[in-house]
Amino acid sequence: MTTKTLALVTGGVGGIGSAICEELVQRGYQVLANYHPSEEARAKDKQKAWKNAGLDIGIVSGDVASFASCTDMAKAIKEKFGTVQVLVNCAGITRDKTLKKMEEADWAAVLHVNLDSVFNVTKQFIDGMTEAGFGRVVNISSVNGKKGQFGQANYSAAKAGMHGFAMALAQEVARKGVTVNCVSPGYTNTAMMQAIPEDVLKQIVAQVPMQRLAEPDEIAYVVGFLADKRAGYITGANISANGGLFISF
Ligand code: CAA
Numbered sequence: 001m002t003t004k005t006l007a008l009v010t011g012g013v014g015g016i017g018s019a020i021c022e023e024l025v026q027r028g029y030q031v032l033a034n035y036h037p038s039e040e041a042r043a044k045d046k047q048k049a050w051k052n053a054g055l056d057i058g059i060v061s062g063d064v065a066s067f068a069s070c071t072d073m074a075k076a077i078k079e080k081f082g083t084v085q086v087l088v089n090c091a092g093i094t095r096d097k098t099l100k101k102m103e104e105a106d107w108a109a110v111l112h113v114n115l116d117s118v119f120n121v122t123k124q125f126i127d128g129m130t131e132a133g134f135g136r137v138v139n140i141s142s143v144n145g146k147k148g149q150f151g152q153a154n155y156s157a158a159k160a161g162m163h164g165f166a167m168a169l170a171q172e173v174a175r176k177g178v179t180v181n182c183v184s185p186g187y188t189n190t191a192m193m194q195a196i197p198e199d200v201l202k203q204i205v206a207q208v209p210m211q212r213l214a215e216p217d218e219i220a221y222v223v224g225f226l227a228d229k230r231a232g233y234i235t236g237a238n239i240s241a242n243g244g245l246f247i248s249f
Pocket of ligand 1: 101141142150151187192196
């Protein structure tokens with residue numbers, strides 16, 4: 001059991017997820033990075049690299065698209081580490097296609113991993129947070145959940161849904177010291193970008209007022225801010241970090 005505040009980051013060995021783990025561990029949290037059971041080798045390598053860099057980050061297996069798998073993961077975490085008080089729902093995938101070409105499987109995979117996961121994981125830990133009188137839930141949404149994106153009917157719907165969830169849950173747990181927010185990154189320098197055709201990505205970056213991708217640590221910094229005890233009056237918010245790609249109020 002830990003005396004530090006325990007944080008769990010889903011998709012924690014991915015591009016943005018691993019930067020969030022690093023931000024949180026440097027801020028003094030005990031951090032667990034969740035990974036999909038099929039990515040055990042990658043997760044172990046990542047953990048080794050963290051260790052070599054002097055960062056003590058745990059890894060926990062669990063398929064966030066499966067409620068049963070999340071229940072097992074939560075049980076193991078509670079037994080070994082205690083109550084998760086900071087939860088970052090970061091696991092996500094893309095299956096970009098125009099709706100004309102999108103198969104039911106493309107829709108289902110993206111909705112299961114990006115949106116159902118938020119229920120599957122948050123449900124495991126929210127009571128622990130309210131009982132402790134402190135908690136932080138941060139969903140990693142997307143600029144494309146706010147503005148929509150050509151070829152992303154599935155992803156845009158899931159990412160918008162994450163914020164609907166956050167706005168509702170924020171009201172349910174506000175009295176118990178638990179905040180629920182979203183961070184909506186713009187296009188970020190991770191492996192996810194490799195699925196975008198080069199010419200399309202170039203056109204997208206040209207539309208970003210900052211004329212560049214975000215770096216993962218620029219997204220992680222916002223998560224660190226929201227996780228902080230001093231951010232206790234911010235709830236139900238959706239904070240953009242998109243280089244000006246979509247400016248709204
Ligand atoms: N707006 C309007 N029309 C567009 C368009 C756009 N943005 N993009 C393409 N079109 C047009 C094309 O010009 C083409 O027109 P014609 O048929 O008249 O020639 C038509 O739509 C079909 O385009 P494609 O042939 O390119 O269609 P495709 O099926 O081969 O590819 C796609 C479509 C897979 C969606 C591809 O355009 C693509 O990958 N786009 C990028 C999607 C994207 O931004 N994904 C973000 C991933 S990263 C992420 O999601 C992280 C995050 O949170 C930001």
